[in-house]
Amino acid sequence: MSDTLGTDAAIARQSQGTPRAGGAAKSAPPASPRASVRRRGRGRVRMRLEIAVLSGPAIIMFLAFVIFPVVLAAYYGFYRWHGYGPATDWVGLNNYKLIFTDPAFQQVLWHNLLIVVLSLVIQGPIAIVLALLLNQRIRGRSVIRVLIFVPYVISEVIVGTGWSLMLQANGAVNDLLGHIGLGFLQNDWLADPKLAIWTLMGIISWKYIGFAVILMLAGLQSIPDELFEAAAIDGATYWQIQRRITLPLLGPTIRIWGFLSIIGSLQLFDLVYIIWGQYVSGTAGTSTMAIYMVAQGRDAGNFGYGSAVAVVMFLISLVVALIYQRFVLRRDLRGAVTEGEIR
Amino acid sequence: MSATTAGSRRPAKARIGRSDRRDRHDRPKQEWGNPVTYFIALLFIAVCVAPVLYIVVGGFRTNAQITTSPAGLPNPWVISNYTSVLTSVTFWGEFVNSLVVGLASTLGIVVLGMMVSFVLARYNFRLKGAMYTLFAAGLMFPMVIAITPLYIVIKDLGLIDNLLGIIIPQIAFGLPTTVIILVPFLRAIPKEIEEAAALDGTSRLGFFVRMVLPLSLPGVVTVGILAFIGSWNNYVLPLYILNSQKNYTLPLGVQAFSSQYSTNTAQVLAFTSLAMLPALIFFSIFQKRIVGGLTGAVKG
Numbered sequence: 267m268s269d270t271l272g273t274d275a276a277i278a279r280q281s282q283g284t285p286r287a288g289g290a291a292k293s294a295p296p297a298s299p300r301a302s303v304r305r306r307g308r309g310r311v312r313m314r315l316e317i318a319v320l321s322g323p324a325i326i327m328f329l330a331f332v333i334f335p336v337v338l339a340a341y342y343g344f345y346r347w348h349g350y351g352p353a354t355d356w357v358g359l360n361n362y363k364l365i366f367t368d369p370a371f372q373q374v375l376w377h378n379l380l381i382v383v384l385s386l387v388i389q390g391p392i393a394i395v396l397a398l399l400l401n402q403r404i405r406g407r408s409v410i411r412v413l414i415f416v417p418y419v420i421s422e423v424i425v426g427t428g429w430s431l432m433l434q435a436n437g438a439v440n441d442l443l444g445h446i447g448l449g450f451l452q453n454d455w456l457a458d459p460k461l462a463i464w465t466l467m468g469i470i471s472w473k474y475i476g477f478a479v480i481l482m483l484a485g486l487q488s489i490p491d492e493l494f495e496a497a498a499i500d501g502a503t504y505w506q507i508q509r510r511i512t513l514p515l516l517g518p519t520i521r522i523w524g525f526l527s528i529i530g531s532l533q534l535f536d537l538v539y540i541i542w543g544q545y546v547s548g549t550a551g552t553s554t555m556a557i558y559m560v561a562q563g564r565d566a567g568n569f570g571y572g573s574a575v576a577v578v579m580f581l582i583s584l585v586v587a588l589i590y591q592r593f594v595l596r597r598d599l600r601g602a603v604t605e606g607e608i609r
Numbered sequence: 610m611s612a613t614t615a616g617s618r619r620p621a622k623a624r625i626g627r628s629d630r631r632d633r634h635d636r637p638k639q640e641w642g643n644p645v646t647y648f649i650a651l652l653f654i655a656v657c658v659a660p661v662l663y664i665v666v667g668g669f670r671t672n673a674q675i676t677t678s679p680a681g682l683p684n685p686w687v688i689s690n691y692t693s694v695l696t697s698v699t700f701w702g703e704f705v706n707s708l709v710v711g712l713a714s715t716l717g718i719v720v721l722g723m724m725v726s727f728v729l730a731r732y733n734f735r736l737k738g739a740m741y742t743l744f745a746a747g748l749m750f751p752m753v754i755a756i757t758p759l760y761i762v763i764k765d766l767g768l769i770d771n772l773l774g775i776i777i778p779q780i781a782f783g784l785p786t787t788v789i790i791l792v793p794f795l796r797a798i799p800k801e802i803e804e805a806a807a808l809d810g811t812s813r814l815g816f817f818v819r820m821v822l823p824l825s826l827p828g829v830v831t832v833g834i835l836a837f838i839g840s841w842n843n844y845v846l847p848l849y850i851l852n853s854q855k856n857y858t859l860p861l862g863v864q865a866f867s868s869q870y871s872t873n874t875a876q877v878l879a880f881t882s883l884a885m886l887p888a889l890i891f892f893s894i895f896q897k898r899i900v901g902g903l904t905g906a907v908k909g
Contacts, residue, residue, distance in 0.1 A: 316813060317728050321740065324725035324784055331781035332747055335758035342761070349761070396653060399646050412896045413654045416661055419892045421842030423860040424885045427867050428664045431874060432679075438663060441680040476657060533753040536844045540864060556753045556845075563757050564849065572757040579754050587749040 336580060339573040347570035361574035370548070371575075374558045375582075377463065377551070382531040384467050386524060389475050394520070396475075397482030398508060411483070414476040422473070426540030429469050430456060456541065462550035469537060474530070478523055485519025486512065521594050528590065532583050535560070555579050661885075668879030675874050690879035700880065702855060703862035704887075710775050710858055711840040717780035718836040719829060722787030727817055729788065730795035731803070741792070747785035752778070753845050760849045774850040775858070779840050787832045794828035795821060834895045841888045859884040 343361055345353035365371050400410060417425065432438045433455040440452040455465045489512065497507045535556035538547050544561040547553035559579065563572015667675065668690050669683040694700050729741055752759070759778055768774030798821060806816045822829075844860040851857055857865065863884050867877045 313732065313813070314734075317732055317734055320724040321728040324721040325740070325743075327721060327777070327781045328744065328747065328784050331759065331762065331778045332750070332755065332784075333743075335755045335762050336750070338761060339755070339758035342758070349764070396649075399649055402643065402646055404643075404646055404650070408897070410650055410654060412893055414657050415892070415896065416889065417657050419838060419888055420661065420885045421844065421860050421888070423842070423844050423863050424664070424881050425660075427863055427877065427881050428660055431667075431878070432660065432663060436676075436679060438667075438680040441678065445680065472656070472660070529749060529751065533751045535753045540844075556756075559757060564760065569757065569761060573761075576754060576757045580750065583749060583754060 336576075339576045339580070341573075342570050343574035343577045345570040346568070347573075348567050349569040353570065355570075357570070361571050362578070364571070365575060365578055371555075371558055373548075373551075374553050374555050377553060378532055378534070378555050380463065381467070381470070381534060381554070382528050385470060385474070385527050385531045388467060388471050389478050389527065390520065390524070392471075393475055393478035393482050393523070394513075394516070396479050397486055398512065400479065401483060401486045411480060415480055416476065417473045418477040418480075420473075422536030423540050425469065425473050426537050430541040433465060457546075457550060459549065459551045462542070462552045466538065466541075466552045469541070470531075470534075473537070474527070478527070481523050482516065482519055485516050489515045525587070525590055525595060528586060529583060532579070532586065555582075664878050664885075665882040668875060668882050670875050670878075672873060672875050687875075690876045691883065693876065694880050694883055699854070699862065699866070700883065703857050703859045703884075706772060706856060707841055707858040707860075707887075710772055710779070711837045713772075713776045714779040714783065714840040715833050715836040717776065718783035718787055719833050721780065722784050722791060722832060723822075723825075723829060725784070726788050726791035726795055727821060730792045731798075731813075731821075741788070744785045744788040747782075748789065752782050752843075755782075756845055756849055759846075763850055769850055770852045770856055771850075772856060775843070775846050778846060779836075779843065783836045783839065786835060790832050790835075791825065791828050794825045798824050830895065834891065838888050838892060841891075 342353055344356060344358060346355040346357050346361075347353040396414075400407065404410075434440075435454045435457075439455065443449060443451050453461055455461060493511050493515070494507055497511055502510070533556055534554045538552050538554055538557055539560070542550050542552050544553070544557055544565065547557055555575070556579070559572055559575040563569060563575060566572075666683060669686045669688065670681075671687055674681065674683065725740075725744075729737060729744075763769060763774045763778065766774070768777070802820060803813075803816055806820060807813075811819065842860060843858070844864075847858045847861045851861060854865065863881055866880045870876055
């Protein structure tokens with residue numbers, strides 16, 4: 267299915283490109299056919315040079331600052347190292363043994379898993395329903411789209427600062443609940459260990475659901491109208507159309523959103539660090555692997571141990587990503603991660 | 610020129626012809642639709658926007674007002690919180706740092722990303738698949754995961770507490786998204802145009818500059834906006850790299866300000882809302898592009 271959609275987009279883009287480019291091409295002076303033959307003769311070397319010059323800087327940057335650090339982390343992960351001078355205190359797999367036997371790490375791992383699952387379960391259905399609703403012909407659609415995207419555009423620091431002020435025991439949320447007669451719902455949203463993780467989930471959902479809705483809307487708009495028209499002619503009801511046509515065709519979008527959401531949940535850091543900080547997040551039950559890494563690594567001065575935690579996080583993300591791609595994204599990502607669709 | 614034409618298009622480009630026709634025949638004027646839809650949409654918008662409004666409006670209150678009635682409206686409205694932030698050297702210093710970092714990162718991401726995407730989309734060579742996979746795999750590993758080792762690399766380069774120590778990694782980490790979004794754009798430029806250009810004596814690089822750049826401008830703008838907003842909001846990298854307050858970017862500044870003046874809630878709110886304003890303005894100007902670019906990326 268994704269193939270049809272892809273072609274659809276490609277065709278659309280072509281039709282957009284052709285007229286202008288055609289005009290530009292006409293204005294250039296015609297060259298003799300011999301010139302183009304000659305060009306092809308020495309073209310190979312020239313082409314290689316062009317490839318090297320054009321792609322070299324990006325690849326070097328990418329290897330040096332994305333790939334190399336990860337390799338470096340794997341190296342330092344085997345050392346007890348405090349960040350100064352060469353690493354000499356080889357400890358083998360000891361760092362990793364410590365990580366996996368540390369109850370604190372097991373706790374943050376559990377929090378991360380909870381956040382992954384809850385993000386999918388809470389945001390997914392709500393986003394799909396909202397996207398279906400907003401995809402109808404209603405007025406002010408573009409304004410709506412901007413407004414629901416606002417929380418996503420604002421930085422985590424600002425979201426965290428704002429919400430932590432609002433959610434304090436004597437903050438705006440409790441005040442508002444008291445005013446509208448829901449005083450019994452007043453709570454210590456941030457400090458109560460039973461509640462804090464749900465508060466976090468609420469803030470995460472608030473921040474990221476706009477992105478999910480926009481993504482779903484984009485996916486909905488790439489479904490050809492003919493399908494709905496044909497179904498309507500055949501006498502399908504609104505809900506039948508949504509269930510039998512829209513949802514299956516929205517599948518690729520939902521699955522890609524799921525992927526982005528999972529990766530995002532596994533690396534959650536900013537929000538928790540801003541709202542709870544590394545110490546309180548431990549007692550409130552909201553700390554994540556990234557918080558653990560920063561606290562045990564840089565802040566404690568144990569860069570070897572911090573690197574090992576980074577490697578563990580990296581491997582967990584890699585395994586999750588590969589499993590997800592293998593079993594969920596099988597068809598959707600054929601072009602992105604395998605050579606398949608590159609022509 | 611091409612930017613304006615492209616900007617006014619709806620994201621679902623393929624449907625334009627058809628829906629235009631329908632507009633003329635079936636819908637003489639736009640109908641209002643189901644009231645329930647509006648109700649739910651309004652409710653959703655309220656939930657999304659209210660906390661942001663709280664921050665902005667809260668900046669117009671005094672601390673006494675906030676303490677006595679945390680959820681109330683300003684009465685009277687005071688602008689002293691905003692004026693004192695706007696006249697503070699700290700805020701503007703951090704603002705300029707954020708701006709420098711944002712613009713430099715965006716420029717780097719767009720230029721390098723465009724070059725490598727052009728190669729991936731328009732050249733045939735053996736390692737192409739591997740190259741694409743390399744960048745696509747980069748999508749899976751956001752900066753937070755690599756931050757500890759990245760810090761070590763930046764430290765070895767002597768770029769700690771230097772804005773370059775933020776700009777360079779941001780460019781590297783911005784490349785995967787850029788490649789994923791731009792390659793389909795560049796690949797969609799018909800081969801015929803390239804052949805026509807070659808026939809007319811234009812080199813491949815000439816083709817790149819004179820045809821590809823203008824034709825892919827919508828994609829480039831999308832990538833640029835995402836890069837700028839990403840940089841503007843980045844927190845974890847500055848947290849690691851920048852030590853001295855004069856080098857802080859706004860996210861660090863907001864955090865420092867809110868812990869330093871934790872009793873002065875009103876001013877914290879004012880500082881916070883001024884810090885988010887540029888990204889919001891930038892986004893609302895270009896929002897069509899972001900939504901359109903996402904459409905392209907999702908279709909994969």
